[in-house]
Amino acid sequence: MASITLDKLAHSYLPNPQTDADFALKELDYKWEDGGAYALLGPSGCGKTTLLNIISGLLVPSKGHIRFDGQDVTHLQPEERNIAQVFQFPVIYDTMTVRQNLAFPLLNRHVPQDEITRRVNDMIEVLDLADKADRRARGLTADEKQKISLGRGLVRYDVNAILFDEPLTVIDPHMKWQLRTKLKDLHRQLGHTMIYVTHDQTEALTFADRVVVMYEGEVVQIGTPEELFNEPAHTFVGYFIGSPGMNVIPCEISGKTARVGDIQIGLSGGYAVTGAKTELGIRPEFVSLSSDSSGHPVQIEAVENIGRFKIVRASLQGHAINALLKENEEVPADPTLSFEAGRINVYENSHLVRPGA
Numbered sequence: 001m002a003s004i005t006l007d008k009l010a011h012s013y014l015p016n017p018q019t020d021a022d023f024a025l026k027e028l029d030y031k032w033e034d035g036g037a038y039a040l041l042g043p044s045g046c047g048k049t050t051l052l053n054i055i056s057g058l059l060v061p062s063k064g065h066i067r068f069d070g071q072d073v074t075h076l077q078p079e080e081r082n083i084a085q086v087f088q089f090p091v092i093y094d095t096m097t098v099r100q101n102l103a104f105p106l107l108n109r110h111v112p113q114d115e116i117t118r119r120v121n122d123m124i125e126v127l128d129l130a131d132k133a134d135r136r137a138r139g140l141t142a143d144e145k146q147k148i149s150l151g152r153g154l155v156r157y158d159v160n161a162i163l164f165d166e167p168l169t170v171i172d173p174h175m176k177w178q179l180r181t182k183l184k185d186l187h188r189q190l191g192h193t194m195i196y197v198t199h200d201q202t203e204a205l206t207f208a209d210r211v212v213v214m215y216e217g218e219v220v221q222i223g224t225p226e227e228l229f230n231e232p233a234h235t236f237v238g239y240f241i242g243s244p245g246m247n248v249i250p251c252e253i254s255g256k257t258a259r260v261g262d263i264q265i266g267l268s269g270g271y272a273v274t275g276a277k278t279e280l281g282i283r284p285e286f287v288s289l290s291s292d293s294s295g296h297p298v299q300i301e302a303v304e305n306i307g308r309f310k311i312v313r314a315s316l317q318g319h320a321i322n323a324l325l326k327e328n329e330e331v332p333a334d335p336t337l338s339f340e341a342g343r344i345n346v347y348e349n350s351h352l353v354r355p356g357a
């Protein structure tokens, strides 16, 4: 296991990058802790695979260095980095049994036979493959094959890091949550440094201690699931995390008041006026609907019942806004909206600013 330092790392696929936009990965400067579970989360094309390939050694970055426990590995080949990788699709030997597949990475590294037997048995139990252990992989389902792939990564105990690239893509939805939980347990037990690439927020939030949110080649926030929910550092994080995501509404700020069209919304602290593009961010969970005349009049556009909650899609001064109602609550007559002032975030040019800033 190792800490991973991304030292002023950046990558462009162009030979002579000129501007920021030419970089698939914009400059990063972070240290990821030894034994941490990190998820790289973001939409297609945001640079997740580029970063993962730099860590694994498939790609040499155009700028900066990557270090494992302080040792510069920027120019080392993947096989010299002592990492395990699990890909989207199973990478296993069809003609070998489950047991042989799991033992193979250890045999290759000359681990003593009794140690191999112990580790393989543990992994078979953890992955619930006991009844298939001596069957050839060829006849197994896609789910089972991918479990073997996960096992082949996890069975190695001496690796610097285990990298997962969308490993649950081929897994049946019912099985996904089981494997997600299992991976989390394994991380607790084994303490490996794990990096998990996904575009699925549920996978990222359930697996990781810290989620690395990427957007257009930039890491816009690294935080715990709670931090990403409560204080999104960028409007994209607010929008991308949560279902539905955070409401983002253009406004003008003056001290402790935000103006949206004709209405004024009280804030929990005062903000300096800078002339930058300003927006309010408030999660639907903290927007309430009532008939209270102290609230702000709102037009209801639609109500979607999603089980435990209803999503109320509304329009406030011409801006789309979502609120949540419990399943047994109805939209009131002449509805008005109110906001929990302490839950309103303020953004300048898409970045979070704090009161007094």
Ligand SMILES: Nc1ncnc2c1ncn2[C@@H]1O[C@H](COP(=O)(O)OP(=O)(O)OP(=O)(O)O)[C@@H](O)[C@H]1O
Residues within 6 Å of the ligand: 013, 024, 042, 043, 044, 045, 046, 047, 048, 049, 050, 051, 199
């Ligand atoms: N070999 C390449 N040559 C040129 N451009 C590339 C190459 N690989 C990726 N890119 C570009 O770099 C940017 C980041 O791509 P990357 O594959 O890292 O994103 P991603 O977040 O992993 O996306 P996905 O989830 O679709 O795999 C994209 O604009 C992509 O088109």
